[in-house]
Amino acid sequence: MQDIEILTSSAGGNSVIHCGAGAFDEYAPQIAGKKFIVTDSNVYRLYGKLIAQTFGDCPVFVLPAGEKSKNYNSLKNILKAMTESGVTRSSTVIAFGGGVVGDIAGLAASLYMRGTGIVQIPTTLLAQVDSSVGGKTAIDFCGVKNAVGAFYQPSQVIVDPLFLRTLPARELRCGLGEIIKYGALDCGIYAALSQNQHDLSDYAFLENVTFDCISHKAKVVAEDERDVSGARKTLNLGHTTGHAFELYYKRKSHGEFVLIGMYYELYIAVRCGICGGHYAESLRALIKKVLKKIPSYSDAQSAAAGAKYDKKNEEQSTVSVIVPKREGESAEIKLPIAEYMQMIGDCAKELKQNG
Amino acid sequence: MQDIEILTSSAGGNSVIHCGAGAFDEYAPQIAGKKFIVTDSNVYRLYGKLIAQTFGDCPVFVLPAGEKSKNYNSLKNILKAMTESGVTRSSTVIAFGGGVVGDIAGLAASLYMRGTGIVQIPTTLLAQVDSSVGGKTAIDFCGVKNAVGAFYQPSQVIVDPLFLRTLPARELRCGLGEIIKYGALDCGIYAALSQNQHDLSDYAFLENVTFDCISHKAKVVAEDERDVSGARKTLNLGHTTGHAFELYYKRKSHGEFVLIGMYYELYIAVRCGICGGHYAESLRALIKKVLKKIPSYSDAQSAAAGAKYDKKNEEQSTVSVIVPKREGESAEIKLPIAEYMQMIGDCAKELKQNG
Numbered sequence: 181m182q183d184i185e186i187l188t189s190s191a192g193g194n195s196v197i198h199c200g201a202g203a204f205d206e207y208a209p210q211i212a213g214k215k216f217i218v219t220d221s222n223v224y225r226l227y228g229k230l231i232a233q234t235f236g237d238c239p240v241f242v243l244p245a246g247e248k249s250k251n252y253n254s255l256k257n258i259l260k261a262m263t264e265s266g267v268t269r270s271s272t273v274i275a276f277g278g279g280v281v282g283d284i285a286g287l288a289a290s291l292y293m294r295g296t297g298i299v300q301i302p303t304t305l306l307a308q309v310d311s312s313v314g315g316k317t318a319i320d321f322c323g324v325k326n327a328v329g330a331f332y333q334p335s336q337v338i339v340d341p342l343f344l345r346t347l348p349a350r351e352l353r354c355g356l357g358e359i360i361k362y363g364a365l366d367c368g369i370y371a372a373l374s375q376n377q378h379d380l381s382d383y384a385f386l387e388n389v390t391f392d393c394i395s396h397k398a399k400v401v402a403e404d405e406r407d408v409s410g411a412r413k414t415l416n417l418g419h420t421t422g423h424a425f426e427l428y429y430k431r432k433s434h435g436e437f438v439l440i441g442m443y444y445e446l447y448i449a450v451r452c453g454i455c456g457g458h459y460a461e462s463l464r465a466l467i468k469k470v471l472k473k474i475p476s477y478s479d480a481q482s483a484a485a486g487a488k489y490d491k492k493n494e495e496q497s498t499v500s501v502i503v504p505k506r507e508g509e510s511a512e513i514k515l516p517i518a519e520y521m522q523m524i525g526d527c528a529k530e531l532k533q534n535g
Numbered sequence: 536m537q538d539i540e541i542l543t544s545s546a547g548g549n550s551v552i553h554c555g556a557g558a559f560d561e562y563a564p565q566i567a568g569k570k571f572i573v574t575d576s577n578v579y580r581l582y583g584k585l586i587a588q589t590f591g592d593c594p595v596f597v598l599p600a601g602e603k604s605k606n607y608n609s610l611k612n613i614l615k616a617m618t619e620s621g622v623t624r625s626s627t628v629i630a631f632g633g634g635v636v637g638d639i640a641g642l643a644a645s646l647y648m649r650g651t652g653i654v655q656i657p658t659t660l661l662a663q664v665d666s667s668v669g670g671k672t673a674i675d676f677c678g679v680k681n682a683v684g685a686f687y688q689p690s691q692v693i694v695d696p697l698f699l700r701t702l703p704a705r706e707l708r709c710g711l712g713e714i715i716k717y718g719a720l721d722c723g724i725y726a727a728l729s730q731n732q733h734d735l736s737d738y739a740f741l742e743n744v745t746f747d748c749i750s751h752k753a754k755v756v757a758e759d760e761r762d763v764s765g766a767r768k769t770l771n772l773g774h775t776t777g778h779a780f781e782l783y784y785k786r787k788s789h790g791e792f793v794l795i796g797m798y799y800e801l802y803i804a805v806r807c808g809i810c811g812g813h814y815a816e817s818l819r820a821l822i823k824k825v826l827k828k829i830p831s832y833s834d835a836q837s838a839a840a841g842a843k844y845d846k847k848n849e850e851q852s853t854v855s856v857i858v859p860k861r862e863g864e865s866a867e868i869k870l871p872i873a874e875y876m877q878m879i880g881d882c883a884k885e886l887k888q889n890g
Contacts, residue, residue, distance in 0.1 A: 263677040494625050
C-alpha cells in the first residue's frame, strides 16, 4: 500500500490517495465526524452490508445506477437529503461508487454550505485510475457532458483493488480505456501495457498500473489544478470525440467511448501527419485488445458535431483534440468544426470498408 | 476613484474593486471578450438602455426582482441560457444588479464549465458595501439562506455611486444595515457613522463609507477567504438571527433583517455581559436611526429556531452568534438552541413592553 499526495492551493486543501490492497480496511473506518454516504443501486446491492459495518448508522443516499443519474435533478435530491440529515460544514460526504457517484457527490459536497468534506472511495477501475482523483466534479447539463461542475479536491481517496473483484468484464474494459489513454501520455505506462497486452485483465497488473496512472495524474493536477495552463488538458486525450459520441449514442459507457474516441482521433492525428508508423499501429492494437470491434457509425459525422460544446474550445467554430504524437508525448490539434466532422466521417467509412 | 485589490489563492485569482464616481464609465466598456449579462426586472427597467449602450448586442438574462428568485430553478434557467448562448470558459458573466443578482450570477459563473469569468457591477448600496465583494455566491435552498453556493472571486467589482441615485429610500436603509454592521467591527467606520448620524443618507457620506466598508472586508477576505479561520465569521454579525427572521417572516428585505438581527443579538450580548454601557446604547441608537421601529415579533422564539441551520454551527443543538463587544471588537457567543430561542423571545417581549 502506498500514498500519493497532491498539493493544491484550492478549497479542500491537499488530497491524499491511499492506494493498494487493504486501503479500505485501514482508512475507511478512520473517517471521523458526521458522515453522509452517496452510492448507487448496483454498488449498494453488493456492498450495502460493508457500508453499514464500516460506517455504522449514517444516512445513505442511493442513486439509480447509470450515467443518466448525473443530472441537475439528482444533484438537487442529494442536496435536499443532506439538508434533511442535518449535514454541517464539518461533516464528510463519502462518495462510494464509480465515476457517476464520485462526480455528483463531489459537486454536492462542494456546494453544500459552500463546501463540506469529501472522501472518494472509487469502486470501479475507471474511477480508481482516473475520475476519483484530481477534484473535477460535474453533472451533465443540456446535453453537454460535465457542463456544470466545480474543482473541489477530496481530502482522501481510498483506492482498493478489493472492489475490482466484483466488476463485470465490461467495467474492466471501461477502466482499461482510461489506462490506455495514460499509456499514450506516459512511457512507463505504455511499456507496462505493451508487456501485459496478452492479459490486460490480470489483477496484479491492474493494481500496479492503477498506481502508475494515479501518480501520472497527480503530477499533472499539481501543475495545473484548474485546467488553465494546458498540462491538464492532455488528460482529455480521446475525450473530445468520446464525449460527443457518448452523448449522441448513449448505449455504451464512458470508458468504452474514450477508447472509441481515441481510435477516431488517432485517425485524425495520422491524417494530419502528427502520429504514425509502428507507434500508431501499436496504439490501435492496444485499443482493439480491449474493444474488439470499433463501431463504424454511419452518422458519425453528425454525432461529432456535439464536440463543438467541449470545454477546451474557445469558440464553437473550432474543435480542439488532444492526440498521441510519439511515446510519452501528445499534441493538440485545432480544426474548423466542418473539417473535424469530415475526418470523423471518413474514419467511420474506413472502419466500415475494413469490416 | 480608488482601487482595492484582494489577493486570493482561489479560482478566479485576484479581485480588483474599482470604487468611486466614474468607475462604471471607465471600466465597464473595457470588459473584453464574449459577455453574458444577468440582471433583474427592476434594474433592467431603469438601466436596460445603459446596458445596451455599454455592452452592445450580448445576451441579457432578466430575473424577476426579489429574493424569491435566488433559488435552484432560477440557477438552472441561467445555466441553460448560458449554454444556449454559446458561453465558453473564456467568456465573462456580468452581474448587473443587487445582492440577489450578484449571488446567483456568481454561482452560475462558478459552475458553468467549472468556471467562467465574473464581473460584479452592484447597483444597490447593500451589494456595493458588502455582497459583491469577497466571492461568496449562493442560492437559498430548502428554506435555508445561502445553503448552496461556492467561493468564487470576481475578477473585477465596479462600484459606482451613480446607481445609488435611483434607489428607493428603503434600499438605502438596507445598505445602511450592513454599514452599521461594519461600524460594529471597525472603529473608523463607527466614528464616521457617529459623526454623520443626522444624515446617514447623504450621498457624499455614503460614497466615502462604502470605500471604508469594502476596505475592511477586503482585509478580512484576504486573511480568511474560505471562512475557516474565524476572521470572516465576524462579518456575520447580526446575520444569524437576521437570516432566521428573514426566512420566517419574509416581508422585509435582507438589510432590514440584518438591522433587526443586530438589535436582537445586541440584547443577547448585553444579557451575557459582553457588551454594555454607552457603546451598546449608541449602537442601538444608530440602528433606530435607520429602522425607526424594531419589530416585537410575538412568535420571535419560534422564528429563531431556524438559526440552527446556520453555517457557523458545528451541530444543530447550539447556535453561534457574532456580537459587538467594544469599539472595533466583536465576540462569538455559542448558546444551546433552547437558551438562544428563549433570549430572542425575551427581547421581543421587552420591545413590546417599551412600545
